[in-house]
Amino acid sequence: MSSNAKTLSATASNPKPAAFNQVRFLRNCFTGYVVLFFIYLAAPLIAAGAFAFNDSMFPALPWQGFTLDWFFSDTEPKLGMFHDRRLLSGLSISFWVALTVAIMSIVVGTCNAFLFERMDFPFKSFCYIMMVIPLVIPGVILGISILVFASDIANGMEDNWGIDIESLRPGLLLVILGQFSFVTTITTLVIAARLKKFDIQLEEAALNLGASRARILRTVTLPFLKPALIGAGVVGFLISFENFNTTLMLVGSDAPLTITMYDRMAKVGSTPVLNAVSFFLMIGSGLLALLSVFVQRDKN
Amino acid sequence: MNHAQKRLAFLLLFAPFFLWILLLIVLPHIGVFILSVKEKVGMGVYEYGLGNYIEFFNEPVYWNTLLRTAVMSIFVTIVTLIIGFPIAYYIAKIARQRAKAGLFLLCLIPLWVSDLVRSFGWIVLLRETGIVSSFLQYIGIVSGPVEFLYNDATVVVGLVYTVMLFMIVPLVTTLDGMDDSLIEAGFNLGGSRLTVLRRIIIPYAMPGIISGCIVVFMLTAGSYLTPILLGGKNSQWFTEQIYEQFITRFNWESGAAFGVLLLIFTSITVWIGLRLSGQTLSSTVAKT
Known part of the structure; x- marks a missing residue:
């Protein structure tokens, strides 16, 4: 049994449905809060990364279509990061x-x-x-x-x-x-x-x-x-x-x-080339992080 | 190992430590302190005195900035604690075993991404032509572009984001060690949720709360990038003042004095925190 279920049964010692609904409501609120929190954690990272693929001169909406120019294009004004x-x-x-x-x-x-x-x-x-x-x-x-x-x-x-x-x-x-x-x-x-x-x-x-x-x-x-x-x-x-x-x-x-x-x-x-660099850095550090987790887990 | 060998081994291990701390930490900080009590009286002529510090206290802009940085840092620390505590509790006590590890790793992700990229992400989201502003116009809540950058609320949001994980990690570690039966006992004895939280959970988590708060406060007060990028010219962060004295005005003497003041100020705050909680610096920092 998870710890929460234990607390739950402890709280609702006389199982009135109203009290039970209240517990469930609170619990859903809590889960919702946790979800919101992780959206908060992810939002800026997604924003920084996603616009690397937007076919526009600015890292902003509207979405103009998918492109890899900000990585590989070799001509101004859309100079890709690898050039x-x-x-x-x-x-x-x-x-x-x-x-x-x-x-x-x-x-x-x-x-x-x-x-x-x-x-x-x-x-x-x-x-x-x-x-x-x-x-x-x-x-x-x-x-x-x-x-x-x-x-x-x-x-x-x-x-x-x-x-x-x-x-x-x-x-x-x-x-x-x-x-x-x-x-x-x-x-x-x-x-x-x-x-x-x-x-x-x-x-x-x-x-x-x-x-x-x-x-x-x-x-x-x-x-x-x-x-x-x-x-x-x-x-x-x-x-x-x-x-x-x-x-x-x-x-x-x-x-x-x-x-x-x-x-x-x-x-x-800034042009989306900075988003491209951000994306590149996120992928790079993500891979390195995985590597270190993998190496350290191997021995345990 | 005989005595001479032991001595040699000790010296060989001690030498790098000693050189590192002496040459890169102790002597440079002494250098900054000496520089901070020097005053320029003419071309290449210096005198020792407290002029730079007196200037700091005479100029309201300077000490207001330090005061502002202090208040904002304390505020950020409190907000981080209030937002982070339920999350840490969820990870430590409510999530199931598998989800627990996953959620914990998710919390760590921002750590692996550069401060610069994170702030850039917030800029893309919040600036006048940014995603949030466009979205609000699209659904018709506002009629024109809205600038969310360059105000204190945004700086707080960005700082809380940057330091959140240093609050969550010690909290999860502490709460993880808490026996669930303590909470059950509280409920069985008729305590309400609030009572159990206030009388059982929070006192138990206190060491984690204190070490999280101290690290978060230090990081916030010493941060540079987030307040500058998200707060723009209005951010008035103290580290920015130090940078300006050093690099822009080339007034190293007063920049050094500002540095010493920031160091004294943060050390005193941390010292008070440690005193109140009865912890030591090494146990606190080593935890995160």
Whole structure:
């Protein structure tokens, strides 16, 4: 029996039909509310995606018929996203930035997970709080703090030694560092949660059988962590790819996709090519999400 | 492992953590703080002082913006809680086992989609030439195009949408752990629905409510994209003020002071929340 049926029978202890109708009415209201809520969740996503296929110059009604021009057309004014050089360059910059951030944050996140799950050291709980803090600092603040710090170093170098370090000025290195600074907290939490479930006796058994520490790590512990590593990588990649607030403060002349899209949205009257990009992003992140769910379920 | 090896392993694991936190979090924030207490007195000449903060309190536009951001963020948090609680209850207690997992995944979908795409979706729906306006004209409720963007209500709708899931996840987790017999007992003892909700369910869900509220509040107060895109020039969000000082006016000193103020303000609010609920930061954030 579902929990609701139990509550129901408990409420209607003397089964008067009127009371029963009232319960049913309330229950239908509740279901209706839940349905409305999911429409609310879906509405903007559908609106952003559907108009990618509208054969019109504006992402608006009326519906002018189905087209794939906003993806594949190679002529102005209906330039499709796969022929729009700025959007494509944004896409590839975002891809490389996200890949770098994901790899860096997996490596550091794994070290952190071992540090907090396996080691005991003074000020451990303080360090744990420090590890969590990047997640609660607003992205804009993370952005300006790294911007200020990098400029301080760059200016100091230039004033004292006359060395101009171009990469410490706003640009991709700072974007990567800015995103890495908080994505690492997320990967650490994901990997540590998995490491916590690891049975330490497995390692001890391998040790007794004469395996070296490095070999145990490679053949026992890391394979156990693999689903979490992949899951953390996917999450890190997506968060980096979609990040806007921190990136905005640190971006130089090479703009990632979110910045390019934002510029189009804010300044130029947008054409449905932005809907096409939105659709593409939704499908891409949907597939990645499925991948991570699949990988993590496989091992359970 | 002998002692020396253990020490080496610890150092190797500690080094990346230490460098990450020191170079990307601690030193940059100290840098911002130092910058915020610098005042420009001439070309390339700086003096330490609280001038930037005094300027903030002397200029009503600035502190009004912070106040407005605070009030709106608290409002968004309350609305998110009121809308999200029944949904979380439905997922945790009413939906059947299979539907439960599905509904929960559906709630997570917006998380996987970029903030930018979500806001763009709202723009397509709500702008003057948007879907809602066209639809209302089509069915004859209004005679001309209606602009739904660029007002506070829309900003609230968009923000609630963005942060909803961070409220639902902790609520579902907490409510899931609640024994149904508690609710039954409440009814058997003659409690009305409202009494059971008020005296049994809500007190039980309190840890989830607090952690949801804290995360939602932090995300809202620090958000940038949604208020800018949906609120336009009227949004007057504090993060926008920071951006303007830094990038548009190139007045880094006062931008840094604003940043410090936002950080202090959100930290105090979160600290009060944690104090009132007797929870710790790590348990709260790690849950979501």
